[in-house]
Amino acid sequence: MPRPAVRERLSPWPFAGMVGLACVAFLIGATGVAVGAPWWALVLLALVWVAALLVAVAWFTSRPRAVVLLPVAVALVWFATVVGGARWLGWSA
Template sequence: MAIPQRDQASPWPFVAMVGMAGCFFLYAASGLLAPWYGVVLLLAVWVVLFVVATRWWTPHPRRTLLLPVIAVVVWFAVLVLGEALFDWTA
């Protein structure tokens, strides 16, 4: 009697989580450029993206690759706009 093979796990969510971990360090180190409330806002955005990544893990494994890219774009945009509009400096 043969044991049925399950579908292989997709590697893409693992790659996305490595990207999300890297983005976490960007967000956490933003205190060098942004005030505390900017860092809190950024970390809240990161938590939302992380939750979405965990929810998409099985049903949409390839979509998880977009989330670290979105996280970097949001991080960059918030810091650039914060510097331009609110004079956030190091």
């Protein structure tokens, strides 16, 4: 009788990264209402988020700790976009 395969311990890091990406998605979604950002800025932020989600899915098992960095990177891009848009392009609510 063959021995059952030993399963590796499941890492919590990719799940934390996916939760972070969900939070950033709500942040991006509220940007149009709260900040008054133009539609094209929201589309670009949404595309950045989708790209991060695809990378997170690809890295879920191969690079679990790196998945946590993706929502941080997308949040920094969001912050730079909102601050830059408010300061140099005159976005206002």
